[in-house]
Amino acid sequence: MKNQINEAHEAVENNSNDSSTKRKVVVPGEVIVEGEDFLPGEGTRREGAKIIAGKFGLAEEAGRVVRLIAIFGAFIPRRGNVVIGRVSDITHAGWLVDIDSASQSFLPIEESPRFINRNEMDQYLAIGDVISAKIWTVKGKGIDLTLKGKGLGKLEDGFIFKVIPSRVPRVIGREGSMVNLIKEKTGCNITVGQNGWVWIKGPSIDAQIKARNAVTLVAEKVHVNGLTEKVEHWFAENE
């Protein structure tokens, strides 16, 4: 399938659907819980006995670990993330790709799955082409991408749009459950990049629009419990 799910984010999702966990909205600097028993997880810090939020988002207590799930904010590239980008320039050694992040990203010619003649690079990927690629390294000056991997490569036809990047894990769902549900209901091909760009290609315009609306709905209602059922309900209503 075209969909690659980042393992780290998958792990996050596994816990967040668990009904035994408690969630609340916190602002930076707010005390989430007090007590020596708790462990500060991602996005939180410990000060004495207090666990303090380091960001605005949803604080979640999963057993002893307190974690903060960001629901706003730009994409922070990590190694292994699958992203959707647009080719913005061609250099002698590869392609410059716009993935909507703070640093430049570069796709070296060696990282394409087959041999490409340096003189005919634009026949493989031209300026403006949309690709799904994996982040190979994140260095101070920039990001290196690769196209070697399952489901990576040029995305032909279809269209792309943006959702808030911190909500991508929810759009994908646990082990891809949410995106698979939308695919199944609309018959569209969907790829969700960790940078918040979503690519949709479907059998008809109507199906594509429906898929887009469903993805947007999920991204908006990211903090609602039992979202999968609600989306199923939404599909039933908009038959």
Next chain:
Amino acid sequence: MTTKQLKRSDGRKANELRKMTAKVGVVPNADGSAMFSFGDTVAIAAVYGPRQLHPQHLQNPSTGILRCVYDLLSFSVYDRKRPGPSRRSNEISKVTGWALEPAVDLDAFPNTVIDVQIYILQADAGTRTAGINAASMALAHAGIPMRDLVCSVALGKIDKDLIADLTKEEEDFKEGEGATDFAIAKLATCDEFSLLQMDGKIQPEKVKEITKMAEETCKEIYEVQKKALKDVVESDMEEKK
């Protein structure tokens, strides 16, 4: 503090702030945005980034930087403000940046910039403090890692009385010792001040009273900011029920 009842033209008590309103998410295009107002002073702030910093020589490979712009809109004051940067707005942009910097944690974003733009829609004194309050909410809304929110308030002294949140009318007070204006920004949950500015004259012992007053009033502001931020998420939740 003085026991005799102080008469303010709008009937407020000495340590009473004007009516505050705050709203988060007022600029849909921005990564984070907020509006904050003290009575007739209205400020909006929008945050973009972290994004690539140009010109490149400003880039810092060890941390991200915060770039603040503050300005009055032309129609925000009685006499039209000539648009564009001025000596005053440049200075306030700088101090706003300094007031916010201790609260944000940009180590994770080397070579990048976070742009904070603050515009005053309507001015009735205390614009920089309203701007800082709005900007701190907008930064949080943009998902920037932060140690704390920043609360800011203008305190002051008219004649011999200490008062909170001066209006333009009070700032122009001429009788007796005249008016003194103290702009203060404080990190909400810890005991750190990030901005202290003064315009006018004041007795050193009164400065201590001022800082005490700042702590109390900042608590009120913090509650307003917190509520506005939580509302933006929770309003959706309610809707769904």
